[in-house]
Amino acid sequence: MDADFLALPLAALADAALDAARRGGAQHADLRVHRLRTQHLELRDGRVVVAADSETLGLAVRVLRDGVWGFAAHVDLTPEVAVATARRALDVTATLASLATERVTLADEPVHAGAVWVSPYDVDPWAVDVAEKIGLLTDRSTALLAASGVDHVSASLVQVKEQSFYADTAGTTTTQQRVRVDPDISITTVDRAGGAFESLRTLAPPAGRGWEYLTGTGWDWGAELTELPELLAEKVRAPSVVAGPTDLVIDPTNLWLVIHESIGHATEYDRAIGYEAAYAGTSFATPDKLGTLRYGSDVLTVTGDRTVPHGLASVGYDDDGVAAQEFDLVRDGVLVGYQVDRSFAPRLGLDRSNGCAYADSAEHVPLQRMANVSLQPDPVSDRPTSDLIGAVEDGLYVVGDRSWSIDMQRYNFQFTGQRFHRIRGGELVGQVRDVAYQATTTDFWGSLEAVGGPSTWRLGGAFNCGKAQPGQVAPVSHGCPSALLRGVTVLNTGSGS
Amino acid sequence: MSTTGSALVERALAIAAAQVPDAGAVALVREVSEAVVRWANSTMTTNGNTVERRLSVVMLVPLEGGTGAGVVTVPAPTGLADGPEGDAVLTDAVAGAVQAARRAGPARDAAPLPEPAGPADAHWDEGAEDTSTAVFARLAEELGASFRPGEASFGFADHRVTTTWLGTSAGVRRRWVEPSGSVELNLKDPSTGTSVWGGEGATDIATVDVAALVDRLRNRLPWGARQIELPAGRYETLLPPSAVSDLMIYLAWSMGGRPAQEGRSAFSRAGGTRVGERLGDLPLTLAGDPAGAGFADLAYTPVLATTYSGDEVSVFDNGATTGRVEWVRDGTVATLAYPRAAAAEYGAPFAAPTDNLVLTGGEDATLEEMVASTGRGLLLTCLWYIREVDPTTLLLTGLTRDGVYLVEGGEIVGEVNNFRFNESPLDLLRRATEAGATERTLPREWKDWFTRAAMPPLRVPDFHMTSVSLGR
Structure with missing residues (x-):
């Protein structure tokens, strides 16, 4: 835990804010000090375009008075401002109370006094000189630019250190630090005479790791970068896909995003009861279907968790002061659970929140946000991806995420990918292009015939899952094995068919 | 704040001047x-009700072979400009930006900082302006009064003052x-499942x-009394201004000059760019204009301020005066976005991305x-979840949302299911x-990043709905 964060007057701010909230009649109040340090390096064709460090830091006070929330935040970290901020939060409840036709109650949570949690990483990215990072990105860019057919290279690294202190009127105090990195390299080939271009991006997902992720721990960069130019050349030469129902073997580098959009968001309880109806949307998986909705085939078992090592949504405690947990969302194809926070747990009839509250900065109020929502691998057999491909006579093997879009109820979706390899007779026989696949969530997961074994299971994820107004972003990972799905609708994006 | 941003x-x-006297420096405070x-x-x-204040320091440091750029942004609590503690923070921020600039090496977008267009602004030394939830007094009263049984109300109001x-x-x-x-x-009628949406942008929230707005939306709810199922296909479609704005915003965001010159954009074509290419028969002009292009509350301050360099903007251009840019003029691609250095490199005019967009030229x-x-066609309300499918053609996918209506014989005859579309704004x-x-x-889609827009409704004879969406 960084000493400069611990040196902030955290306890004094908490005492000041929480006392002011109590005196103002709040039945519950919490203070959060939130710091986000970000470094962004970006190179184009081996030259630095962006070298930027940024930091946000502030305090936030949330009060619950007579069942009505009030929230306020400020950049100044002094006890006087903490008191004033608590009073502004109380003022907000008074000003807007007429709009509150329902009253909020919070699920109980054991008190976690003095809890400290730090995410696992080997090398703090801030301990590495910027020159070393730029040097690594430059070397990789230079090597790729030297490859045949590569006209442009973009390379970037975003590293984040997030620190938070939480204290509430029940006596919980938590102090946490998380580190995450998002490296990304893409190459482009340009046909100037024909006026066309094509690109490919590395598959390495963002991860809750340190600088070691860039140098080989958790990802084989050498292997991926070596094959990238030839894969791009093959993609350019590839024929356009024939549209129609198609058997798909989907790699975890693509499937994580489908899980995120069609299961992760659909099992957020706040969405399911309409809290995001005017913005992010609702969910077809409404609470009246809990325990009965056939989400997919028997093979489909999905969990939510905030505990998986290196997961982007992994924490020790959420922003309601609830200890991180793992829980079921879909078991054997049936909807069995939701992600909730302390305010939604009682509405669902749960005694305790499963720990999904998060705010992306001091300026934003904690919301129910996504846990690491993950598809479980085959529990019986460690089937390799090649075994799933071998079960397909004529289909596609989908690798890497690209474009995505899903409707307001998380039902109708369309995805593309980095690469689509044609499968003939159980073998890969080259790429095709212009591919998108489109489906309805329950049809798609209903067509899930098999999943790969534990050895195929990988974490994918993103730094920037968006939700709420004002908009917030959250980092989240999704683990999944390779998967075999039958008869998914494939479009040709070139012809529009 | 006890000390002002100035x-x-x-x-x-x-x-900054003391640390590296020959460097260029930019300091930007936003509250x-x-x-x-x-x-x-x-x-x-x-x-x-929140207050955020940040200071960004951009250092432009002479190096062998050119000038490097580094940026550091830090929180700016009250008193940061006062005393040794504040100076220590500022010294570290400047040193960090200098180090980043030196590590980065010569920048391709390097250019001398723009000279001032005039003396310091008259209000330069004044403090920040603020807002509070008190601005919602009228909204709370009118909205609270509008809640009624048999109808569900959803929505969001925000007021932000940036100094x-x-x-x-x-x-x-x-x-x-x-x-x-x-x-x-967003109003919903649970008995029919009908959902309608409307929104207004305003600099003074009390004027909304x-x-x-509630009355206007309630007038649309009865359109859902008759539900009509239509299959995917190509339909004559009326896109209202909100839907047009979301497509034009994405178009404008894709108009980087360098990508087009390098052959890696939908605005590239064999041997050059699409500047000068006529798109269609309608004499439409898509422009951004700090003066507001005839819409007073679309006006914005014509000064470039950025902490980020990319294909369209550069930290070296901080302080440059910006003006009206016609991205499309009378139906023809007219201008692409270039920082000053890229503009000089390609012999194009400097054109910064605009903070508003106005499409004109219709009837x-x-x-x-x-x-x-309209004889027979679809009337949309707005678009949602718009994402790029194919950058070579700017093919986008997305959904219709909160009301698709069938028009027959010039009248709305019922509400239709939602669709997924695949279309390119070009x-x-x-x-x-x-x-x-x-x-x-x-x-509707891009409001979090772009609110200043004025658009006409468009008629498209063959809008491509690729599948039915059951989402409401």
Whole structure:
């Protein structure tokens, strides 16, 4: 835990804010000090375009008075401002109370006094000189630019250190630090005479790791970068896909995003009861279907968790002061659970929140946000991806995420990918292009015939899952094995068919 | 704050000049005061009143072979410009930016900082302006009164006041205040499943007539009494201004000059760019204009202030005066976005991305008049979850949302299911057959990043709905 964060007057701010909230009649109040340090390096064709460090830091006070929330935040970290901020939060409840036709109650949570949690990483990215990072990105860019057919290279690294202190009127105090990195390299080939271009991006997902992720721990960069130019050349030469129902073997580098959009968001309880109806949307998986909705085939078992090592949504405690947990969302194809926070747990009839509250900065109020929502691998057999491909006579093997879009109820979706390899007779026989696949969530997961074994299971994820107004972003990972799905609708994006 | 943003800018620039006398320096302070309220199922869900203040230091450091750029942004609590503790923070920020610039090496977008267009702004030394949830007094009263059984109300209102101070070592001293705000309302009729949406952007939130907005939306709810199922396909479609704005915003975001010159954009073509290419028969002009292009509350301060370099903007251009840019003129691609260095490299005019977009050139017809002149077609409300499918053609996918209506014989005859579409905004400009009167609108999809837009409704004879969406 960084000493400069611990040196902030955290306890004094908490005492000041929480006392002011109590005196103002709040039945519950919490203070959060939130710091986000970000470094962004970006190179184009081996030259630095962006070298930027940024930091946000502030305090936030949330009060619950007579069942009505009030929230306020400020950049100044002094006890006087903490008191004033608590009073502004109380003022907000008074000003807007007429709009509150329902009253909020919070699920109980054991008190976690003095809890400290730090995410696992080997090398703090801030301990590495910027020159070393730029040097690594430059070397990789230079090597790729030297490859045949590569006209442009973009390379970037975003590293984040997030620190938070939480204290509430029940006596919980938590102090946490998380580190995450998002490296990304893409190459482009340009046909100037024909006026066309094509690109490919590395598959390495963002991860809750340190600088070691860039140098080989958790990802084989050498292997991926070596094959990238030839894969791009093959993609350019590839024929356009024939549209129609198609058997798909989907790699975890693509499937994580489908899980995120069609299961992760659909099992957020706040969405399911309409809290995001005017913005992010609702969910077809409404609470009246809990325990009965056939989400997919028997093979489909999905969990939510905030505990998986290196997961982007992994924490020790959420922003309601609830200890991180793992829980079921879909078991054997049936909807069995939701992600909730302390305010939604009682509405669902749960005694305790499963720990999904998060705010992306001091300026934003904690919301129910996504846990690491993950598809479980085959529990019986460690089937390799090649075994799933071998079960397909004529289909596609989908690798890497690209474009995505899903409707307001998380039902109708369309995805593309980095690469689509044609499968003939159980073998890969080259790429095709212009591919998108489109489906309805329950049809798609209903067509899930098999999943790969534990050895195929990988974490994918993103730094920037968006939700709420004002908009917030959250980092989240999704683990999944390779998967075999039958008869998914494939479009040709070139012809529009 | 006890010291104004101007004092902080001056102190940061003084420390920068002392550390590296021959470097260029930019100091940017932004204070954002924001009030928000959100509701769902006819009850308030979240709210807030927040104050954020940050200082960015951009150092442009001479190096062998050119100039490097580094940026550091730090929180700017009250008193940062006062005393040794504040100086230590500012010194570290400047040193960090200098180190980043040296590590980065010579930048391709390097250029001398723009000279000031005039003396320091008259209000340079004044403090920040703020807002509070008190601005929602009228909204709370009218909205609360609108909640009624048998109807569910959802929405969001925000009011944000941003005060910016920009100073550069070239002598630029600018301060400006930009209030912005919006009210979005979504009504649902549980008995039919019908959902309607409307929104308004406003710099003064108290001017928004929420009661009138509620009435307008309630007039649409009966359109859902007759539900009609239509399959995917190509339909004559009327896109209202909000839907047009979301497509034009994405188009404008894709108009980087360098990508087009390098052959890696939808605005590339064999041997060059698409500048000069006529898109369609309608004489439409898509422009950004700090003066507001005839819409007073679309105006913005014509000064470039950025902490990020990319294909369209450069930190070396901080302080540059920006002006009207016509991205598309009379139906022809006219301008691509270039920082000053890239503009010089390609012999193109400097054109910074604009903070508003106005599409003009249509007839005087209102959307209602265009409905009346429609034989059979679809009327949309807005678009959602727009994402790029193919960058070579700017093919986008997305969904219709909160009301698709079937028009027959000039009248709305019922509500249709939602659709997923796959369309390119470039192709839509090529195929549109009618544009109506331009009006102020709120982009549904991109509102978080872009609120200042005025668009006409468009008629597209063959809008491509690729599948049915059961989402409501």
